[in-house]
Amino acid sequence: MHKIAAYKFLLFIFIISPIRAWSQKTPPADxxxxxxxxxxxxxxxxxxKQVEHHIVAEWVLGHQYxxxxxxxxEKQANGYPVYDAIVYITFDALHNQYDCLWLDNTSNVGLSNGIIAHAKREANQLALLFKFNDHSYFHTTLSYNVANSSWHWLMTSEDNDKVESFADAAMVKI
Structure with a gap:
């Protein structure tokens, strides 16, 4: 009887070991x-408007996001920041693209699809495309400057083929 229990235990360990190894695999560096x-x-x-924003970026959830x-x-009268956001970016290897979830305090009305963006993998650029509907888009392009280790942010809105600038900013490490 003890031999059967031991064999079942060894079989269980044999089956579960690859599953545990797979689930603990470190994602590839990006x-x-x-x-x-x-x-x-x-x-x-x-x-x-001229702005200054503080940004902290770190890997979370097992280096997946x-x-x-x-x-x-800048603060509102109630002491809250004028702008506040939490953004999650991950790489989808299956589709060779970045996926982004952008949550902020500007409004969530009618944005069920507008908070999700995608960007094809490029060496020094993250060109996120938020699609609101078939004729309305928001482009957020973050370009990395290798020479000075800074980022350039360019944001434009596009509605019925009319493109308008929304943001042009530089990001430097502090």
Whole structure:
């Protein structure tokens, strides 16, 4: 009887070991997202106003997602930041693209699809495309400058083929 229990136990260990090894596998390194990690100052023009935002980017959930916390230095009358966001970016190897979830305090009305973006893998650029419907898009392009280890943010809205600038800012490590 003890031999049967021992065989069942060994069979269980034999079956479960590959599953545990697979679930604990470290994801491959992503140098573009790795370059985004750290503490940053974003300065430039957003929605026609000069702004300064504090950004902290770090890997979370077992190095599966890069989390960016973006907070404006400008405050509302109630003491809350004028702008506050949490952004999650991951790489989908199956589709060779980045996926992004962008949550912020500007509004969530009618944005059920508008908070999700995708970007094809490029060496020094993350060109996120948020699609609101068949004729309305928002482009957020983060370009890495290798020479000075900084980022350039360019954001545009597109509605019925009319493109408007929304943001132009630089991000440097602090």
């Amino acid at each position: 140098t573009l997202l790795d370059r985004l990690t750290g503490e940053w100052l974003l300065k430039g023009v957003i929605a026609g 890069l989390q960016l916390k973006e907070t404006s230095r």
